[in-house]
Amino acid sequence: MRKILLPILFFSSLSVFAQENVLQYVKPITGTQKMGHTYPGATVPFGMVQLSPDTDTIPYEMNGKYNPDVYKYCAGYQYEDKTIVGFSHTHFSGTGHSDLGDFLIMPTVGNLQLNPGAADHPESGYRSRFSHSTEVAEPAYYKVKLEDDNILAELTATNRVGFHQYTFPGTDQAHIILDMMSGIYNYDNKDVWTFIRVENDTLITGFRQTNGWARTRIEYFAMVFSKPFVQYGHQNYAKDVYKGFWRKFDQTKNFPEMAGKQIRAYFDFKTSPGEKIKIKFALSPVSTVGALKNLRAEIPGWDFEQVKQAGQALWAKELNKIQIASTSKEEKENFYTAMYHAFINPTTYMDVDGAYRGLDMNIHIADGYTNYTTFSLWDTYRALHPLFNVIQPKRNADMIQSMLNHYEQSAQHMLPIWAHYANENWCMIGYHSVSVIADAIMKGNAPFDVNKALDACVTTARHRTYDGLGYYMDMGYIPEDKNGSSVSKTLEYAYDDWCIAQVAKKLGRTDIYDEFIKRSTNYKNVYDDSTGFMRPRLNDGTFKASFDALQTHDQGFIEGNAWNYSLYVPQYPNEMIAMMGGKKQFTSHLDSLFTMELPDKYFAETEDITRDGIIGNYVHGNEPSHHVAYLYNWTGNPWKTQERVRMILKKMYHPGPDGLGGNDDCGQMSAWYIFSTLGFYPVCPGADEYALGSPAIDKATMQLENGKTFVVDVKNQGDKNVYVQKVLLNGSPLNRLYITHEDIMNGGTLTFYMSAKPKK
Structure with missing residues (x-):
């Protein structure tokens, strides 16, 4: 054989x-x-x-x-x-x-x-x-x-x-x-x-x-x-x-x-x-x-x-799980190269007989599933794993089983943070295995013990000795004078906590829901109304005195600054907008983010921030901003989302050796490109909604593992026709700025009508 x-x-x-x-x-x-x-x-x-x-x-x-x-x-x-x-x-x-x-x-x-x-x-x-x-x-x-x-x-x-x-x-x-x-x-x-x-x-x-x-x-x-x-x-x-x-x-x-x-x-x-x-x-x-x-x-x-x-x-x-039609050869090269890069990681980690080395250094057997490694989760929870839930659901479920194995074998009893080859590297922040697990459960792709998975998420999120979590649990934020990158950590923990709350609600575990839905609002504790930015607080409750909203280091952030991270509340976009002054003021903030010009001194502080990876102060080369262009949908200005997304697609991607505006990060940059080119994006993994944008191809046919087909059909699409005039779902007007996961999994056709003029 x-x-x-x-x-x-x-x-x-x-x-x-x-x-x-x-x-x-x-x-x-x-x-x-x-x-x-x-x-x-x-x-x-x-x-x-x-x-x-x-x-x-x-x-x-x-x-x-x-x-x-x-x-x-x-x-x-x-x-x-x-x-x-x-x-x-x-x-x-x-x-x-x-x-x-x-x-x-x-x-x-x-x-x-x-x-x-x-x-x-x-x-x-x-x-x-x-x-x-x-x-x-x-x-x-x-x-x-x-x-x-x-x-x-x-x-x-x-x-x-x-x-x-x-x-x-x-x-x-x-x-x-x-x-x-x-x-x-x-x-x-x-x-x-x-x-x-x-x-x-x-x-x-x-x-x-x-x-x-x-x-x-x-x-x-x-x-x-x-x-x-x-x-x-x-x-x-x-x-x-x-x-x-x-x-x-x-x-x-x-x-x-x-x-x-x-x-x-x-x-x-x-x-x-x-x-x-x-x-x-x-x-x-x-x-x-x-x-x-x-x-x-x-x-x-x-x-x-x-x-x-x-x-x-x-x-x-x-x-061929996604077949696209485009008159542009470059567009096809961008798209299929992005799919190629998205399907490299995570990587198989077991022999043909299912044997693999666990985090405990013992030999285990993967029975009935593929064991995976190379989990760059701070990056990939945002778009790569949500993409897998659409077109690679079996693999994604196996990846989650691999994460749960990691948890069982962990001496710290924690889900993976950044793991490869039976090792945990503790790289980057948050506990975003939680997001990946929640996204799969909420979208019905969970052929594993969901209650045990929730228990693993909760245990990980209650690990007081991990990276400032004790302060976060006691104070509702992480004080910068006790633990660095405190604002970024507070915001990302709050999002992950919201993911736990959603799963707990779905499973009827009210005590866990009550605990974590409260924790998910901790983003409010690092917002400074006097400046209009998220800002580091100290152990005594005051905000850090010396504050530069354009700088990353020593300002409470990692791979982003206050301008970018102040927009990181994906679980509560409406509440974030209201907190920051309402739709008009928030729109102005977004506009400035994309159009301002950073002085040269802000590019010297780290090797992975260069002008190649940014537009204005929007840093596409680093992941915390990947959802930002879609936030205009919540301000009544979806045409600006459409405009910005198409601009990013053109400026950050092309089929050449220097064709990526930042680290591909195990496929996250490529997954952003795939979703955005198709015309929708998972702003908040763990929710079942995908925000609409501006599709950049003429047609896409998605072959789903359940045997159904989901088609994106784009009328009058072109480099100048980036604005959406109307959207139909299976022939009926879609009077909302999102589609659901169920809409995709049921199969059907999403039709965009495009124009060179924005529909305001």
């Missing part, structure tokens, strides 16, 4: 490709320049392997201090670079923090060099120059010419296996280097332990354990060559490694066990001109035995093209 799996995938995909070859519109190179932090390599939807080139390896620290250049390499690749160091098997997509980059492989010829060398002198090491003119990046496929050694590198992947194909020149000095030191977070590798075992002349196994951003991350591998190597060896760059009884062996050459913190291994071959050496490289979170099972199950043979086509068939199936 396993041997015929790939042919079945390939031939069954023919009907998918017949719909339209949407793969031609996907540009994985988009976002690889500047701050997008995406990678161009090979992966399949939600795949455990992300096999991609790394263009440099930057130490996290220089002279004992944080090295700001490391921020550029969160995905291992920067479009401006001229050399490739190698191809590693794990990568984040679009994050603002670095990690992974496991098991870097590099093919070379000539004299063996085990140091990567310098970017300005690649001949000093094993790295190679490359040109974008020979680079091809497609879904599930990557190709590039390594110019220094005249090697053609090709990559593809299944869920758990990376497949390399290297075309060599004729030589007696062909090498495959396996760099176990290289990593995207901590290249000096003081906190890495690696092990390699040569099983025979084609099979290698081992593991890599790191202490980086994730402090106890371990990954196993099984590596198979398509032809036997003639000899092998390694260099251990740590000092005093060969001690005691091990000195009885020469471990540096043809010795089958290699262990240490700083190991680079090599495998030598003789090749004829144009000969291909192929490598299958399987990962496992559990064991080398698990990696071998994954390898044999997913790629039993050596047909590179077949594996590539099977991977692209998987992408075609997922991308």
Whole structure:
């Protein structure tokens, strides 16, 4: 059965490709320049392997201090670079923090060099120059010419296996280097332990354990060559490694066990001109035995093209869940590239038999569902997971089950905050697993124990020792002199608490509803009526004296300022507007946000705020503002929402290396684009409503998992016709500025009539 799996995938995909070859519109190179932090390599939807080139390896620290250049390499690749160091098997997509980059492989010829060398002198090491003119990046496929050694590198992947194909020149000095030191977070590798075992002349196994951003991350591998190597060896760059009884062996050459913190291994071959050496490289979170099972199950043979086509068939199936019509090729490229990026994370985290490593470092079995990891929840709760509830509901339910597993395995008894590879990184603020869980329950996508899920949410939200929660629970806000980013935390906790209250109400648990609906109004406690902004308060109850509404640091905010965060009350938009002076004054505030010009000094305070990611003082490159353009709907000015949304779509996205106006953040930026292009957006996940905007395509057909179809049909759409004149739902006038989740799930047609003139 396993041997015929790939042919079945390939031939069954023919009907998918017949719909339209949407793969031609996907540009994985988009976002690889500047701050997008995406990678161009090979992966399949939600795949455990992300096999991609790394263009440099930057130490996290220089002279004992944080090295700001490391921020550029969160995905291992920067479009401006001229050399490739190698191809590693794990990568984040679009994050603002670095990690992974496991098991870097590099093919070379000539004299063996085990140091990567310098970017300005690649001949000093094993790295190679490359040109974008020979680079091809497609879904599930990557190709590039390594110019220094005249090697053609090709990559593809299944869920758990990376497949390399290297075309060599004729030589007696062909090498495959396996760099176990290289990593995207901590290249000096003081906190890495690696092990390699040569099983025979084609099979290698081992593991890599790191202490980086994730402090106890371990990954196993099984590596198979398509032809036997003639000899092998390694260099251990740590000092005093060969001690005691091990000195009885020469471990540096043809010795089958290699262990240490700083190991680079090599495998030598003789090749004829144009000969291909192929490598299958399987990962496992559990064991080398698990990696071998994954390898044999997913790629039993050596047909590179077949594996590539099977991977692209998987992408075609997922991308065709939304079929769009547009006269603009660029629009199709933007849309399907956004879908591609949205379907990379979260990633599968289990072997083919369901085994995975839990947060408790024990081995567990996912029975009847897929276990996932890579949860950048501060970003993705806003639009990515709501998007999954529409077009990937089964996967989203499995993701929530994975979060609940995390809770059960957590020594702190908390849901994930920012988790990957059986580790909790405690990155960013809030407890937004709550939002993801509530959104699924309120939208009827909850094939799990909803009362146990609510209990997990409540326990997490009552964790007094977590990030200022004790102050929040006792005082109704977090004092800035006790806990930093206090305003942002207070506002985000209040929103999450509202989500808990909605679920409690639905489940009839009145005591929990009463507790958390009261907590959800704590946003009022950090609003300063004298300034018209949210403002940090101190432990004595007074507002912080020195206050700059345009600054982020030391003002109680994170990844935003008072102008942006004062608009973050998604659970109570009407009450927020009234509190800030009413619809007219609030509209003026929104207008100023988009049109004001920030002085240069406000762009120097952090590396992820640049003019590339902002419009006026609206920061699209950071997520707290992603709902803001839609707030005009609550002021009686929906035409301004329509105008702003279309402006953001044009300014922040285009199909090029620098085509993202900020980190893609595991698909959140892309999910915003998908929703907004379709003409609606989840301003408040946990509610069942989507605010209407301005669709930027002619038609979209959404194939829902329940077998129904939801169509967005746009009449007279164009770059100038951004204003909505009327909306019909299934032929009847829609006399409201939102649609419901039920409207979508029931199937039908949403028709927009557009014009160049606003309907005020």
